[in-house]
Amino acid sequence: MDLEQAAGFVLEEGKRYGIDSFDLIATDSEDIGIEVFKGRIVSTETSRSRGVGIRVLNNSRPGYSYSERFSKEALSRMIRDAMDQTEITDPLDMELPGPKPLAEVDLKHYNSELEKLDFSWMRELGQALDHASWESDKRVENVPHVGVGKSSTQSLIANSNGVFVKKESNVAYCGTGLVVAEGDIKKMGSYYRSGRDISKFDPSYIAKEAANRGTELLGAKPLSSGVYTILLGNRISPQIFGMFSSPYFADAVQKGSSRLVGKLGSEVASPILSLYCEAHTPDYPGSRLVDAEGIPTSARTKVLENGVLKSYLYNLESAKKDNVSPTGHGVRSYSGRAGTSFSNMIVPLGNKTREELLASDSHCILVTKLEGGAGCSAVSGEISIGIQGIYYKNGKPEHAVDRITMNTNYFDLLHKIQGISNEYSDSYSSIKIPDILISEIHIAG
C-alpha cells in the first residue's frame, strides 16, 4: 500500500468500526546522504521511512496508535489499539473540523530538480567541501563532519469529517564542521546550508564561513564576573527564542507551565519587540496552509506587538477550553500526540546595524555560541548557560571570550531588550530573529 491507499484504508476501516470521530497523520519520506572524512566517502545512507498514526475520539475519549507497517492486518490492529486506549483516557471537549478552503499560496516547498540529484552529485560536492574545508584556513586541524544529502517527504492529514490534505516537499543540505587550533586551544566552527536552491551550495563559501566561526574564537579568554550588555548574534537569538516558545502556547498556559498566564493584553516585553507566527511565507520551512489537525493557518498571528501579549497559540483542544477559535497551531507526528507549535517564529527586523548596536554601550559581549541548553527551563524562564563570543569596547572588538556563563530569566530578558538589528541569519530556519541587544545580564567568568 502506498501512503494514500493506507490512509484510505484507515478511513474506511475506522468507519466500519463505528468510531465516532478520528483523524490521522501519515508520512512517507526518502532520504539519501553521505559523509566525507579526509577525502573518503566514509558513510552513505539511504532510507525509506513511513508511518500512519491515528487519534480516535470514542465518546470523546482520545486514543492514539500508529503503525510503520502498511499491511491491512497491521493497520486494523492499529485502529483496535487506539480504541483500547479510549477505555482509560479522560474525555476531551473538542470536535474535529470539516474541510475548509485553504489559502492559495505557493509555499515553494518542492523543487522537482532536486529529485534528479543522486549520489554522484553528493560525492562530488562532499569531496569539494571536504577539500575546501582543509584549505579554508591554515589553522584547520581536523574536519570531522562533512555531509551532503537530500530528503523528499509526502505527508497527509485526514479525518472522519472529510478533511483530506496531501503535501509534498523536498530539501537538500550540505555543510561542514571543522576544528581549528592554535597552540593547545581548539575551537569548532560549523556551517550548513539547506534549502531548494542548490546554487547557494558553494563549497568554498561554506568552508570559509565555518572556518571563520572557529577562528574568531581562537585566543579567547574569560571576562571577570559582572553585569554586562550583550548582543545575541542572529545565529544565537533564534536558539534562545526557540527554547522559550512553549510559554506562548495556550496549552502550557492552561496547565500551569507558562509564566504568561493571565498576561493577555499586558506589556510582557520591551516596547520595541514584536513576535509573530507567520505560516504562509514561501520557502520558509515551517510554512503550512493547514495545521496537523486540519485547521487552516493564518498568514500572520500576532503574539507580541510592541511588547504587549496579543494572543496565545491554540490547537483544537486548548481553543475549546478557552472558548475561542483554534489558530491553526496544532502539530503532530504520526507517532506522537497532538501538541502546539509555531509555524515560523518571526521577530520583525529593526533599523540598526549590528555594528551600531555593539557601539551603543561602552562594554558589550557579542554572543556567537551557546554551550548546551540544560540550564534553561521554559517553565521557570531560567537561563543559565555557557557562552562564547567577542568582547567589544567602545564599539571595537577587543578579544574573543569563552569560559563564561550568562545567567538571567527569559521573562526578565524580554523587558531588557534595548535594540534589534536589521539582519537575519541566512540559515534555512523556521525561526527568524535578528541580533538582539540586551542590557544588565549577569556574566560569570
Next chain:
Amino acid sequence: MNQSNIETLIDAGKKRKADFVEIYEEESRNSSIALRDQKIEQSLAATDYGIGIRLVYGTDVLYAYTSNDDQQHLLSLIHLLADSRGEVTDGSGVFTLPGDISKYSFSKNIHDPRKVPPFRRLELLQTADSVARKVSSKIIQVGVSASDIVTNVLIANSEGLWVEDLRVRSRFFLSVTAENKGERFVASESPGALKGFEFFEGLPVEDLARKAGERALFMLDAGYIEGKKMPVVMGNGFGGVIFHEACGHPLETEAIRKKSSPFVGKLGEQIAGSCLTAYDDGTLEEQYGSLKVDDEGMPTQKTLLIENGILKAYLADKIGSMETGSPRTASGRRESYQYAPVSRMRNTYIEAGNDSLEEMFASVDFGLYAKRMGGGSVNPATGEFNFAVEEGYVIRNGKISEPVRGATLIGKGHEILPKISMVGKDLELAAGTCGASSGSIPVTVGQPSLKVDEILVGGR
C-alpha cells in the same frame, strides 16, 4: 524475515563486493500512558518495525533502512548503495548461514507489559499526582507518565552471525511544578530499568512523588550563587552525567577515529587523579543501559576505562575497532533500525572511593554542593562541556548552607578530570537517555559523591 530471505540479501551484498554485510531487523511494541492536569491525556500502544542493511567496504559504511520488508525493495536498496560506489556485480557464490542461532534475553522472568491492561498503570499515575499535590498548595502541576517497550531484534551478518535478542525496558517520568508569586520551579524524577511490568510493581511511587514535590517547593525560594570558579562537591547517582558527557563521549571510537577527541593517543597515560577508576559495563542485570548483546550482535562486557587515573581503553564498535586498532568492546549501539550502529556508552560509572561526603564538605571554605544534576552536553572535539544543577547548595566554612538555583557548570573534560581529588563511598546508578549520532539510547550513569577542586559555576 526468514533465513532464506536474509541469506539472499547477504548474498546480494557480497556479490556487489562488500567486505561485510549485516541485516538488522527490529520490531518493537511500545506503550505509554501520560497524566497531566489530573487527566489521562494520552494513552498509546503501537508497533515500530523496520530493517537496516549495512554494507561495509574496508571501513566505509553504507547504510539503508526501511519499514517495508518486501524482498525486492530490500534488494533494490542494496543495489542502490553499491551503485553509489560504482561497484559492479561479481556473479560468484551463494551465501549460506550456518544455521547456528543464538537467542539472548536478559529478561527471563519478566512480567510481560504487553499482557498488562492499560488501567493497571493508571493507579501509579494517580497516586503520584495525588501525593505530589499534597506536599503543598503551591504545587500547581504534576505530569507523570509510564512507558514500556518490548523489542525483538534479529542481527545476521556475512561472518555467519545469527543473533536474536529480546529487550524489555520500562521508564517512569514525573515532573512537579511549584509556583509562588509568578515564580516557578520544576523538579523531576525519571527512573528506568531493563525490566517489564515488575519494574512498576516495585517502584516507590509515593516516595518519588513526595521527594519531587518537596524539592520543587524548596528550590522555589532558593536564591542564586555568585558565579565564579570554585570547588564543587557533586552528588552521587545522576551526578555521573558529568563523567558521561565530559569523558565518556570523547572515549568512544566514533570520536577517536576522527581524531576528534582530547584523549586521542592517550592510552596508558595518566589522565586523571589516582583516586579515579571508571567503567562502562553492559552486563549489569536490570540496569537501563544494559544489553546481552550490542547492536552488532556481540555479547556485552564490563570495560575498564580508567584505572587509578590511567586511561586503559576506548569504547569500540566494529568500524571504530578497525580504524583505531582498539579491541571491540561490544559498544555498537543504535536507537533503532533507523540508525547504523556506532560506539556508544552503556552503563558508565566511576567506582566507589574512600572519602565521605562530610570530609568533602569539610575541605571546602566556599563552594557549591551540586546535589542533583540536570542534563548536560559536550563537544567531543574540543572537550567543552556544560551541565545544569537542579538542586544546589552553597558550602560555607565546611558546612552546607543555603540552597541555590540556576547554577551551571562549564569546563573541559580533560582539564576537569585531574581536578577530581576526592571520591566518595556512596556509588549510585541512575537511568538516562543519551543522544548522539546513532540516535537516543537508554543508558545508565553513575558515580559516588565527588569533589572537584575548581570549576566555573555560572550564577549571578
